[in-house]
Amino acid sequence: MPKKRKTRRRRRRGGLGRLLRPLSVLLTAVAVVAALTMFFKVSTVEVTGSSRYQAGEVAAASGVELGDNLVLLDKYHIAQRIYTELPYVTEARINRKFPSTLVLDVTETSAVASIQGAGGYWLLNAGEKLLEVVDETGAQDYLRITGLEAVNPAVSARLDGGMDPLDLLREALGEFELEVLDTAPVEYRCYCSRERVSRALISMGKKDLTELIAEQGQAELTCQFCDQVYRFSREELETLLAEM
Numbered sequence: 001m002p003k004k005r006k007t008r009r010r011r012r013r014g015g016l017g018r019l020l021r022p023l024s025v026l027l028t029a030v031a032v033v034a035a036l037t038m039f040f041k042v043s044t045v046e047v048t049g050s051s052r053y054q055a056g057e058v059a060a061a062s063g064v065e066l067g068d069n070l071v072l073l074d075k076y077h078i079a080q081r082i083y084t085e086l087p088y089v090t091e092a093r094i095n096r097k098f099p100s101t102l103v104l105d106v107t108e109t110s111a112v113a114s115i116q117g118a119g120g121y122w123l124l125n126a127g128e129k130l131l132e133v134v135d136e137t138g139a140q141d142y143l144r145i146t147g148l149e150a151v152n153p154a155v156s157a158r159l160d161g162g163m164d165p166l167d168l169l170r171e172a173l174g175e176f177e178l179e180v181l182d183t184a185p186v187e188y189r190c191y192c193s194r195e196r197v198s199r200a201l202i203s204m205g206k207k208d209l210t211e212l213i214a215e216q217g218q219a220e221l222t223c224q225f226c227d228q229v230y231r232f233s234r235e236e237l238e239t240l241l242a243e244m
């Protein structure tokens with residue numbers, strides 16, 4: 001439960017009151033971020049560890065452009081883009097070399113076997129990861145796996161093509177008799193509410209809440225999942241305190 005976790009963390013640090021930092025700290029942080037943003041821009045992308053792919057291909061797959069901010073780059077997303085674009089890459093480490101170099105260090109895998117499937121022969125590495133589809137000539141150097149058929153080798157591509165998840169399930173489960181008991185719409189939403197935030201405030205305990213009212217006179221809590229801001233006036237906080 002999101003709120004609970006948040007509250008616990010706050011209590012460990014000694015109450016919400018002490019968390020709401022002075023404005024001067026905030027201003028310093030803004031200045032530091034501004035400085036980082038101004039000074040550290042990517043001017044070189046270095047690629048190491050690749051042999052199948054050209055350095056330029058790896059750099060392009062990363063989605064990073066010259067002039068992007070070196071500090072604010074999202075390493076996780078860069079690695080994900082490389083994995084998606086370049087299937088032979090099994091590991092991508094993203095490092096910053098200040099002031100202006102981004103280093104992409106990749107580990108590549110190689111094909112060891114092929115399996116016949118939709119559209120030709122799929123090459124697989126030792127970990128059975130599907131690497132690419134080739135024609136028969138391209139597959140002849142590799143161990144051929146027979147008796148198995150790659151029925152549905154690329155789920156994401158099928159979904160892109162507008163295939164219904166239920167159709168995919170039917171195809172994957174083939175001979176099993178799939179019975180749909182119920183369906184429900186899927187959506188992204190947060191379960192935070194004013195009531196939950198109130199409970200979080202109450203769980204701070206009388207002492208901390210009293211302190212918070214004395215020091216801040218009000219409270220502003222932001223849900224760390226959806227960024228919804230909940231404001232409590234002094235009167236509302238005092239009502240909560242009275243209920244405890």
Ligand SMILES: [Zn+2]
Binds near residue numbers: 190223226228
């Ligand atoms: Zn929320």
